[in-house]
Amino acid sequence: MTPNLKGSLLMMGSMAAFTLNDVVVKLLADELPLFQIVFLRGLLTTLLLTLTVAAFGKLSFHVPRPDRGKVALRTLFEIVAMVTFLTALINMQIANATAILSALPLAVTLGAALMFKEQVGWRRLSAICVGAFGVLLIVQPGAEGFNSYSLLALVTVVLVAGRDLVTRSFSPELPSMTVAVITAAAICVFGGVMMVTEEWVPLQADHAALLALAAFFIIGGYVFSILVMRVGEVAVTAPFRYSSLVFALVMGWLVFAELPNALALTGAVIVVVMGVFTLIRERQVKHG
Structure with missing residues (x-):
């Protein structure tokens, strides 16, 4: 198995794990308050992730001084993005x-041009504009079935793009798994604090099982997404990030009997094609 094939499979594994986590959270939200889910899932995730990192001898909480403010900012982006996305997910089709969210590569490319003055030629700029049109087809503002929670999903794109841009500025001395553990712990604490605004719902056996599944899946997503950065070429493996849309379509149909309309599907195809084009063009520019 070549490194690129391994990387592609790991990327698809990561997307499948994150999508399955979303499915479980959406199921739990029918019976449990949002922040109770966030806290309990975060507690299990932090525990399992810490044990996993410790088992590999990589557990460290040392953050270089220049990175401390950046880690705090990234964590803030992560927490707010988690709230906006889960709120949107619970109230709209998965x-x-x-x-x-598939518009992320386009948003990050635009953000890198604005923040880091990276060169973006007319081809990639055109792809961003066409991709934005694809997002409008998915959101469908003004349509009869328009769901205002789609706007929260759009806010999530901006927040996650900000998170990724901050991550790009980290120094090489900061271990990725340290950031992952800190993020998981921060989300757990945030969920615990916000949980006081909700009425506690006693857990049933099926709730506990689903929470354990959600934690398991999100750990898988974290681990696979880190491993994929160490295997194969990014330009080859990155387009497989769009497999998450395929997984979401299948799981939405099987679990929730949801199927987007023709306009939304057309918009999704446009976003994916433009995103893949942007990644390919970025590789060409770097090697040109």
Whole structure:
């Protein structure tokens, strides 16, 4: 198995794990308050992730001084993005929410041009504009079935793009798994604080099982997404990030009997094609 094939499979594994986590959270939200889910899932995730990192001998909480403010800012982006996305996910079709998030590579490319003065030629700029049109087809403002929670999914794209841009500025001395553990712990604490605004719902056996599944899946997503950065070429493996849309379409249909309309599906295809084009063009520019 070549490194690029391994990387592609790991990327698809990561997307499948994150999508399955979304499915479980959406199921739990029918019976449990949002922040109770966030806290309990975060507690399990932090525990399992810490044990996993410790088992590999990589557990460290040392953050270089220049990175401390950046880690705090990244964590803030992560927490707010988690709230906006889960709120959108609970109130709209899982495939539509995932399709909107597919605009991330386009948003990060634009953000890098604005923040880091990276050169973006007319081809990639055109792809960003066409991709934005694809997002509008998914959101469908003004349509009869328009769901205002789609706007929260769009806000999530901006927040996650900000998170990724901050991550790009980290120094090489900061271990990725340290950031992952800190993020998981911060989300757990945030969920615990916000949980006081909700009425506690006693856990049933099926709730506990689903929470354990959600924690398991999100750990898988974290681990696979880190491993994929160490295997294969990014330009080859990155387009497989769009497999999340396929997983979301299948799971939405099987679990929730949801299927986006023709306009939303067309928009999703446009976003994916433009995103893949942007990644390919970025590789060409770097090697040109």
